[in-house]
Amino acid sequence: MAKVPVQFTLNGSETAEFVDSGTTLLHTLRDKIGDTSPKGGCHQGTCGACSVIIDGELRLSCLTLAETCDGAVISTTSGLSENGILHPLQRAFLDTFATQCGFCTPGMIMAAKVLLDHTPNPSRDEVVEALSGNICRCTGYEPIIQAVLTAARSNSQNAA
Amino acid sequence: MELRKNYFADVRKDDLHEIGQPRPRSDSPGHVTGKTAFFADRTFPGMLHLKMVRSPHHHARIRSIDTSEAEKHPGVVKILTAKDVPHNVYTILILIQVGPEDETVLADGKVRWKGEAVVAVLAETERAAQEAAAKVKVDYEVLPAVFDMEEALKPGAPLVNEYHGQNYYLYDSGECRKVRFGDVEAGFAGADHVLEQSYQSSPIEHAPTETTGCVVTPEGNDRFTCYTNTQAMFFTLDNTSIILQMPGSKLHFVGGTVGGGFGGKVDVIVEPIAILGAKLTGRPVCFIYSREEEMQISSPRAAEKVVIKDGVMKDGRIVARKVTGYTDAGAYSRHSPYGAQKGAGHYPGPYTIPNVWIDTYCVYTNRTPSSAMRGFGVTIGDFALEVQMDKLARLIGMDPLEFRFINAYRDGDMKAHRQPTEGAALIECMQEASRAANWPVAEKYLAMSSYVKGA
Numbered sequence: 001m002a003k004v005p006v007q008f009t010l011n012g013s014e015t016a017e018f019v020d021s022g023t024t025l026l027h028t029l030r031d032k033i034g035d036t037s038p039k040g041g042c043h044q045g046t047c048g049a050c051s052v053i054i055d056g057e058l059r060l061s062c063l064t065l066a067e068t069c070d071g072a073v074i075s076t077t078s079g080l081s082e083n084g085i086l087h088p089l090q091r092a093f094l095d096t097f098a099t100q101c102g103f104c105t106p107g108m109i110m111a112a113k114v115l116l117d118h119t120p121n122p123s124r125d126e127v128v129e130a131l132s133g134n135i136c137r138c139t140g141y142e143p144i145i146q147a148v149l150t151a152a153r154s155n156s157q158n159a160a
Numbered sequence: 161m162e163l164r165k166n167y168f169a170d171v172r173k174d175d176l177h178e179i180g181q182p183r184p185r186s187d188s189p190g191h192v193t194g195k196t197a198f199f200a201d202r203t204f205p206g207m208l209h210l211k212m213v214r215s216p217h218h219h220a221r222i223r224s225i226d227t228s229e230a231e232k233h234p235g236v237v238k239i240l241t242a243k244d245v246p247h248n249v250y251t252i253l254i255l256i257q258v259g260p261e262d263e264t265v266l267a268d269g270k271v272r273w274k275g276e277a278v279v280a281v282l283a284e285t286e287r288a289a290q291e292a293a294a295k296v297k298v299d300y301e302v303l304p305a306v307f308d309m310e311e312a313l314k315p316g317a318p319l320v321n322e323y324h325g326q327n328y329y330l331y332d333s334g335e336c337r338k339v340r341f342g343d344v345e346a347g348f349a350g351a352d353h354v355l356e357q358s359y360q361s362s363p364i365e366h367a368p369t370e371t372t373g374c375v376v377t378p379e380g381n382d383r384f385t386c387y388t389n390t391q392a393m394f395f396t397l398d399n400t401s402i403i404l405q406m407p408g409s410k411l412h413f414v415g416g417t418v419g420g421g422f423g424g425k426v427d428v429i430v431e432p433i434a435i436l437g438a439k440l441t442g443r444p445v446c447f448i449y450s451r452e453e454e455m456q457i458s459s460p461r462a463a464e465k466v467v468i469k470d471g472v473m474k475d476g477r478i479v480a481r482k483v484t485g486y487t488d489a490g491a492y493s494r495h496s497p498y499g500a501q502k503g504a505g506h507y508p509g510p511y512t513i514p515n516v517w518i519d520t521y522c523v524y525t526n527r528t529p530s531s532a533m534r535g536f537g538v539t540i541g542d543f544a545l546e547v548q549m550d551k552l553a554r555l556i557g558m559d560p561l562e563f564r565f566i567n568a569y570r571d572g573d574m575k576a577h578r579q580p581t582e583g584a585a586l587i588e589c590m591q592e593a594s595r596a597a598n599w600p601v602a603e604k605y606l607a608m609s610s611y612v613k614g615a
Contacts, residue, residue: 036201037194090192102191103419
């Protein structure tokens, strides 16, 4: 089968890959490029573990075809820390014990990042709404919500 | 965090360095940076994908299996049936002498539940494996099935599992696990009230976010490395060794990172067949449950039925308890004989009752095999017991928390299964709960202690 060339920016780096037509972005990122931070929990768009940011919007990489991402700017959780310094969201997830098994964590952080990028000081309800597409089966939702609110506070303190 | 130091002050050491101190979790930095390596984060060149052909029937004889069309499908590398598995009939707990072996890795002549693995297809891509699996032709003769535990125990019910010969697990104590303590009938005869109630539950699926699976690589020296999300590493290694008739020294298991388990990943299901596939093809093999398989195929918590009969006095003392528990193992044992046995020890609850009679049955039906899940064998029992406790309190017009103080076990009390109570802290927990929940109880209950009988 003829391969389709795809080129996009992944966590600030120019990336190119040849994919089979119909290949998902999740498969391309994990098995071709080697960025395994997005996770495959359901492969049907219901669990949110594969969430990534494409051109500033939250997307499910398991339902996104790689060939539709040509020219896109893509961010994943693995690219969030800079020079070994954790992003405020990563710091907050760590400090508030917002991880248990860790499988949903990268997707949760992506969903939270898009929220804070658009809404720097969200209400609790806005946090709940923003995370509503991400399932945590360890059911640690409360510390996750607190982590996002904590990160928002630390962002606004840094800005002040 | 608040530590209440007034409880057990005489046995508490105050030089503890860790208790009460927040400590960062060692695994969290990996989780928040996406660096934690789950089994599926490993990929190897030339890796094959395994898909299972599964039974569409609850109970059927297999007349024939035709894999000829599937073998011709582009990308198919190997197709495995029962005859390829060196020791095809196994049971997980044989490691601790809980037999007989009663479950097939791949169905041999018969299927006993809807979803049972029949044929394994290994192909270059997941899609090719899936498409080829759909081309495997299995000719079934459908047999009568039984789905209800009490129906399964009746004479003339369809026999679910020939390795047992009857639809219950035969313990060394007979058809059920038994606990006998005191004289339960005399207890009922002397009771002010007797209450018999029946409780039941449905199977519950753990639904972990990460589905069950493994990735296997042949190391080129007859050794195999298996990256797995099992919750039971050594159980899995040892059972794989039995199933594949391969010494444990040939098997290198890498795991410990589990994307949600809750007991759902303690069975030995994916690893043996994936390692066999790697052995027979010489290539890495990946076998990961789809979300549908995780929900429909992986073991749930067992359905249970619990019948509780209690004799209670007007002053609040429970004087007799008779419990009959039924655990639905589904078609195979897995961990359910152990779960039902745990129930037998547990049913008096954390209460001291002088006359106890308990029978717990592990029953086979043509349902999905059940297994471990968070406190299996006791969790549904606790639901039943505590609802029963509330009903008993209401029956005699007593506050439900005070009723529990009266019956709470204390250090030195003999439990029905003949183990003396040690380190009980139920009374102290209830005292604290009474304060925390603002559910006041009479002063005499706040003066009670787990140490002193009669205080």
